[in-house]
Amino acid sequence: MSTETITIQKLGAQGDGIAQSADGPVYVPFALPGETVAIARVKSHGTLMSIAAASPDRQEPHCRHFGPDGVNGTCGGCTLQHYADAPYRAFKRQLVVDALRSKGLTPEVDELIAAHPGERRRVVFAARKTEKDMLIGFNQAESHHIVAIHECPIASAGIISRLPAIRAVGAALAVNAEAFRISVLETLSGLDIAVDEIKKLSDKQRRSAIETVLALRGIARVSLNGEILVEPMKPMIDFGGVQVSPPPGAFTQATKPAEDAMADLVAAHVGKAKRIADLFSGSGTFTLRLARIGRVHAVEGEDKPLAALDHAARNTQGLKPVTTERRDLFRRPLMAQELKAYDAVVFDPPRAGAEFQSKELARSAVKKIVAVSCNPSTLARDLALLVESGYRITRVTPIDQFLWTSHVEVVAALEK
């Protein structure tokens, strides 16, 4: 390890400060562009030791678990909370601009739709039962160490106020000292808690866990490794005025404001299309809103979210017809021939993007396409395929739902 003083030039795609040294780039977490910092260096990784000249954009962090001096270690989330709002938002927008430019695409990119503290309704906690305590928190960056938390500036008040109940659920289910995960979704009827990575549970322990949960307030459901353990209330979430009960551990957008912003953009881009396909539909975040515009065919790889979506669509008045199809869109994308049935196609794949589906869309005559993505680099690859085949990008909007991180969502509209 060597110690040196360097000047940070920019932030990288993961949010680390990057400085150029004689032997290549050095990545320095928690350092900001323009700062001169002393670092302890191992190869290309620099640990921030002290700041010789701070950026005027450096601000007080919102959380005491933050940074190299974080209480009880450094929580691995929110690594950009010391960056002032305006440059932080400009950095996230620029990630999208740069990713598109790397594929030769130069559309106008909107300002970032901002996220705010207290909006996160979906939080995944790291947990471990010790002899003395039930630890609930977040993993320290690149470590199994759990930074125990009792507050969190990004999580919703409904989750933070129920941390004692979440801790009680963890304690009731933990078998031994192994680390496990507790995913919490705040729903209209209470918390939907999905516990994973606990392998063995005796019948006695199961019964006692159920009793514990039933005595707690504000818990709608607890599931263990995907199976419902106890469900005092059906967890319900609202997709544009339609109530859906998602399966345990189902994908939902992490914040309601970002979900609404994405859904509004998707609906606006789809316009008056009468025949719509919603690919990678999940439990119907976009499908159920789009069903107010035209008939929608929802395609998704998992059974349970589709069943939830189907049930909600069948029990809601005033929607146009909704059909569902379980299909592995990575192996079997909707082919150009099948795409003839639609005026508009929305696709919202996982981080890997939708390369094969984009190739088929590129061969199709679908008039409007809306691409939703949580990964600007795979999005850029997929959009480039569409642009090469004659589609025109009409709007690109970056949206923040993972506050103070380098993750950014994007909604892109295309026409032919």
Ligand SMILES: C[S@@+](CC[C@H](N)C(=O)[O-])C[C@H]1O[C@@H](n2cnc3c(N)ncnc32)[C@H](O)[C@@H]1O
């Ligand atoms: C980013 S989520 C979007 C879900 C939904 N559009 C929403 O906003 O809630 C991606 C979805 O793709 C689904 N998925 C993952 N791999 C898939 C595959 N190979 N084929 C079809 N769907 C897949 C996941 O189950 C998940 O529901």
